[in-house]
Amino acid sequence: MPALVETRTSGPPTLQTRTRLRLIAASPSLWRVVEPDGRVIGHLQEVAQAGAIRFRARxxxxxxxxxxxxxxxxxxxxxxxxxxxAR
Known part of the structure; x- marks a missing residue:
């Protein structure tokens, strides 16, 4: 387990590396990952595991x-x- 585990309370996670992609809320813990042209490339789902937050790529x-x-x-x-x- 890494030394720093992201714990969040609301809103989409902040992306540090791929700033051209946007996260658009689909439900309270699910976001569409969207290209600048509006194309959805997948979903990012927040999952609680062992008292920490993990992110599932779908x-x-x-x-x-x-x-x-x-x-x-x-x-x-x-x-x-x-x-x-994974494209």
């Missing part, structure tokens, strides 16, 4: 007509980075 699979979890991450930046590279 991508829609048209073939399955469902979302596919790509993984849980300790930072929102890492989860979003996974969505970017």
């Amino acid at each position: 991508r829609y699979s048209p073939a399955a007509h469902a979302f596919r979890d790509l993984g849980d991450f300790w930072s929102a930046d890492d989860a979003v980075e996974c969505l970017v590279f």
Whole structure:
């Protein structure tokens, strides 16, 4: 477990590395990850695990007509980075 675990109370997490991407609220703990042109590349979901906050990267699979979890991450930046590279 990293030395600094992000704990939040409300609003979207702040992205440190991919500032061109935006997070748009879809529900209280779920955000759409959106390109500057408005294209949604996936979802970022906040998940409480072992008393800490983790971030789940989710991508829609048209073939399955469902979302596919790509993984849980300790930072929102890492989860979003996974969505970017999973294209």
